[in-house]
Amino acid sequence: MYRIIHRPLRSLFVLTLLFLVSACDNGPPWATKSITGLMPNLSFTMTDANRDTTVQAKDFRGHIVLLYFGYTHCPDVCPLTLHRLQTVLSKLGAEAKQVRVLFVTADPKRDTVKVLKSYTEYFGPQFIGLRSDEAALRKLTKAYRVTYGYGKPNAQGDYEVSHSSAVYVFDRKGDARLIVRPTDSIEAITSDLQRLIAESK
Numbered sequence: 001m002y003r004i005i006h007r008p009l010r011s012l013f014v015l016t017l018l019f020l021v022s023a024c025d026n027g028p029p030w031a032t033k034s035i036t037g038l039m040p041n042l043s044f045t046m047t048d049a050n051r052d053t054t055v056q057a058k059d060f061r062g063h064i065v066l067l068y069f070g071y072t073h074c075p076d077v078c079p080l081t082l083h084r085l086q087t088v089l090s091k092l093g094a095e096a097k098q099v100r101v102l103f104v105t106a107d108p109k110r111d112t113v114k115v116l117k118s119y120t121e122y123f124g125p126q127f128i129g130l131r132s133d134e135a136a137l138r139k140l141t142k143a144y145r146v147t148y149g150y151g152k153p154n155a156q157g158d159y160e161v162s163h164s165s166a167v168y169v170f171d172r173k174g175d176a177r178l179i180v181r182p183t184d185s186i187e188a189i190t191s192d193l194q195r196l197i198a199e200s201k
Contacts, residue, residue, distance in 0.1 A: 030195075031188035032169070032178045039168070039176035042067065044140050046104070049116035049129035057174055063100045064196050066180070067168040069146055071107035071161045072119040077182075081165065084186060086123045091190045095197050101127045104140065106148040106163045108132065144168055144176075171196055 042057040042065060066085060070078035082103065089096040103120050105111035108131045111119075116129030132140075141148060151160040169178035169192070177196065180189050 030178060030192050032180050032184045032192050035168075035176050035179050040143050041176060042170045042174040043143070044130075044132075044136070046130040046132040046136065046140075047113060049113045049131060050120060052113050052117075055130075060100050060102070061174055062172050064098055064172065064193060065170040065174070066099065066101045067104065067144075067170065068101065068166075069104045069106050069141065069148065069163050071105050071163070072111050072115055073107065073158070074161070077163075077165055081167065081182070082123050082127065084189070085167070086127075087186055088189045088193065089124065089126055091186070092193060092197075095194065096126060098197050099126055099193065102130055103127060104130045104132075104137070106137065106141075107150075107161045108134065108137065169193070169196070171199075 042060070044057050046055060047053070048055040068078075068081060068085075070081070072078070082101070085101050089099060089101075092099065101123070103116070105116060111129075111131055113129075113131065116131055120127040120129040140146075146164045146166075148161060148163040151162070153159040165182050167180035168176060169180060171177050178192055180192075
C-alpha cells in the first residue's frame, strides 16, 4: 500500500514540513536582512584602539555586536553610519549597554591607535575602534565578502578608501544574524536589536 505513494509527492511533503518547522524557528520576518546560517561566526584577533590592547572576537561574547568597516578620513558614509547607530543606541536606552559597535578600519596606515580611539569615543562608550595589519584585515573582510580599495593619493598624500556600507550584526554567541543596509530605517534597526537582545536573555 505504501509503495504506491509517488516520490515527488513525498518529497513535496517533506519540503513543506521543513518550511513550516523553519518558519516556526525563525519567527516573524526581520525588519533588516537576515543572514542566519549564511555567514561564519565572528572570529578575529586585532588591536582594540580604545584600550590599546589585543582582543579577540570571543572577548565580545555576551554582547550583541555590530561590525562595520570604514576609516576615519571618510568624508560622509562612515560618520553618517555611525551617527545612525548612535541614534539607535539612544533609542535602546539602558539596553544599549548590551551592544558593542566594532569599527574596523580599512585604512590602518593612517588610522593609528590614537586616531581610532579619538574617533570612536566621540560616538559613545559602546563604539570600539579595531585595527590590524593588512593580512588580518583581508582575512576578516574575505570572511564576510567585504571589498575595499585605495584611491590614488593627491598632491598632499590624501586618498579615498572604497568600502562596504553594510553593518553586520552578531548575537551574543557570535553567530552572524543580520545585515543592516543604508536603506534600513532607524526604527527597523532598533526593533531588530531589541528582538535580538530579548531572545538572548
